[in-house]
Structure formats: C-alpha cells, structure tokens
Amino acid sequence: MSFRIVADSCCDRTQQMKDWTNITFVPLTLSIDDHTILDDESFDQEDFIRRTRESKNVGKSACPAPDAFAAAMDCDEDDIYVITITDKLSGTYNSALQGKMLYEEEHSGKNIHVFNSLATSGLESLVAEKITELGNSGADFNTIVETVEDYILNHTALFFNLESFDALNKNGRLYAMAATILKKLKLKLVCERTQEGSVKLSAQEFNSARAITKLASIVINEVKDNIQEQRVIISHVCCEEKANAVAQKLKDAGFGSVEVIRASGLNSLYAADGGLIISLTK
Known part of the structure; x- marks a missing residue:
C-alpha cells in the first residue's frame, strides 16, 4: 500500500527528507509585532530571531486549522500517517x-x-524516518501504527538547553515565578521530555559552557546499549558552532549518526536565540 506522511511544521527537516515526495508539511503561523509568517520552507531563522531581539514583545504562534490537515489528507496514497x-x-x-x-x-x-x-523538533523527524523505514519495507498499516506508537514512547528521547525562557514564559508554557527566579539566578537548565509529553528538569548549571557539556553527558548516558546504532538530531537556533561542538562530543562517544540542522520556525520561537534541542533514538 502507498503511504503519505503529514507532519506539522514543528517537524524539523532532515537531509534525507529533502528527497521524499510523499511528505506534506502543515505550517503553524508565527508572529512578532506586526510581522506574520507561515512556518514553512521560506522561514528565515536569522531574520526572525533578529526581529525578536529588536522587539519589546514576545513572538506568538497559532496552530493550523483542522481543514488544513483535512486538505493535506486529500491525496492519492492509501495510508496516511x-x-x-x-x-x-x-x-x-x-x-x-x-x-x-x-x-x-x-x-x-x-x-x-x-x-x-509527545515532543517536537527532531523527535518528530525521527518518527517520520521510522514510518518511512517501515513503509518501504512493506509493513502494513496496523503494524506501522503499533510499532511507531511504541517507538515514540519507549525508544526515543528529547533533551534541550535554552539561553532564554522568555518565549515559554510569556506564552504560558512556564510558571511566571519560576521564570523570574531563573532569570535572576542566571541558571542554564537542561530539560527533557517526559513520557506524558510534558517537560521536566534534568540538570542545571551557572554558565552555558558547563550546561552544554552536561547536556552531552546526559544524552550519552541515556543510551544503555548499541550506541553505535543510535541516531541523533541536533536542532539549533542561530548557534551552529555550539551545536557542532555537542555533535562532536556525541560522535566521540560512539553515536553512529549525528545530524545538525536548523530548528523550524516554531522551535526557533520557543527555544529562542542560542537554544539547542537534541532528539535521539535509544
């Protein structure tokens, strides 16, 4: 059976996705002041982050309408994920x-x-890659659904380190008191996604260099077996050099596939300037 993947624009585009003809991205909408854009292939990360730096306001996002997803499902393929x-x-x-x-x-x-x-960013990308692997192998619809649901819950993880929590705070994704304390203490946090799809604290440091070292260490320790078979996607927001430094630590530890990519618009909005999001298989 033929299949199509429909992903929201929080799914960061990996190198191999560029060759796929059976994936449709449904964009969220982003805005900063009077500047409103779709989070699609035209998204300019540097320009958007520049606007957020220069603005006294915080960026906003809006999810796609149901009919946008319905339109994406109106395709020739038999199975839609x-x-x-x-x-x-x-x-x-x-x-x-x-x-x-x-x-x-x-x-x-x-x-x-x-x-x-239960996550965002590169973890959505890993899910898309898993669906494609199974679909191309000839697995049937029910097998793919069952396998991928288990894959999301038990065989993937996501960690992140942010330089600023302003966007999360002002958009209601973080308690105001917690955000105020973090800003005053200048703490750099390493957080992870939970199995419920929310966020919890993994570690904290007082400077960025120690935080990204801690981030790399946590990611390495997350994988118990067969580290050489695991894949990592590092999504960055205007900090490619920092992302490459973390990528090298993970390669040195033995990860078989480590890819550094730019974060999508929605992920750039919330991770903010200097943010890193690491998604991995385990």
Whole structure:
C-alpha cells in the first residue's frame, strides 16, 4: 500500500527528507509585532530571531486549522500517517484529529492515524524516518501504527538547553515565578521530555559552557546499549558552532549518526536565540 506522511511544521527537516515526495508539511503561523509568517520552507531563522531581539514583545504562534490537515489528507496514497507536536504544548494534535474527522465525513477508503509525538523538533523527524523505514519495507498499516506508537514512547528521547525562557514564559508554557527566579539566578537548565509529553528538569548549571557539556553527558548516558546504532538530531537556533561542538562530543562517544540542522520556525520561537534541542533514538 502507498503511504503519505503529514507532519506539522514543528517537524524539523532532515537531509534525507529533502528527497521524499510523499511528505506534506502543515505550517503553524508565527508572529512578532506586526510581522506574520507561515512556518514553512521560506522561514528565515536569522531574520526572525533578529526581529525578536529588536522587539519589546514576545513572538506568538497559532496552530493550523483542522481543514488544513483535512486538505493535506486529500491525496492519492492509501495510508496516511500524521505527526504532531505534543498536545501538552500546542493545540495542533487536537486540530489534526478534527481534520481527520472532517476528511472522513466526506471520504472513505483510506487508513489514517494521528501520532502525538509527545515532543517536537527532531523527535518528530525521527518518527517520520521510522514510518518511512517501515513503509518501504512493506509493513502494513496496523503494524506501522503499533510499532511507531511504541517507538515514540519507549525508544526515543528529547533533551534541550535554552539561553532564554522568555518565549515559554510569556506564552504560558512556564510558571511566571519560576521564570523570574531563573532569570535572576542566571541558571542554564537542561530539560527533557517526559513520557506524558510534558517537560521536566534534568540538570542545571551557572554558565552555558558547563550546561552544554552536561547536556552531552546526559544524552550519552541515556543510551544503555548499541550506541553505535543510535541516531541523533541536533536542532539549533542561530548557534551552529555550539551545536557542532555537542555533535562532536556525541560522535566521540560512539553515536553512529549525528545530524545538525536548523530548528523550524516554531522551535526557533520557543527555544529562542542560542537554544539547542537534541532528539535521539535509544
């Protein structure tokens, strides 16, 4: 059976995705002051971050409407796999479910499943790669759904280190008191996604250099076996040099595949200037 992947724009585009013809990205909308853009291939990370630096306001985001997902499902393929950002940080997952309902009200004959990635960024990319691997091997729809749901929950992880928590705080993703304390203490946090799709603290340091060293160490320790078979995606926000430094630490530790890419628009908004997001298989 033919298959298509529909992903929201929080899914960072890896090198191999550039050759895929069976993936559709549904963009979120980003805004800073009076500047509004779609989070698509035209997103200019440097320009957007420059605007956030110069503005007294914080950037905002809006999830795609259900009919945008329904339109993406109107394709020639028989099996459709939708991937979204965790429902703990965005309404996009619910919008995709509603889009599925809208599509199925007027169409039949397709298999459609919406995956809650329980994360964002490169972890969505890993999910897309896993679906493609299984689909190309000839696995059937139900097998792919069951395997990928288990893969998301038990065989992937995501960690991040941010230079600023302003966007998370002002968009209601962080308690105001916690954000104020962090800013005053100048703490650099290493956080991770939970199995419920929310965020928890893994470590803290008082400077950026120690924080990224700690981040690399935590990622390395997350993998118990077969580190050479694991894949890592490092998404960065205007800090490629820092991302490459972490990538080298992970390569030296034995990871078989480490790719550094620019974060998408939504991930750039919330990770902010200097942010790193590391997604990995385990």
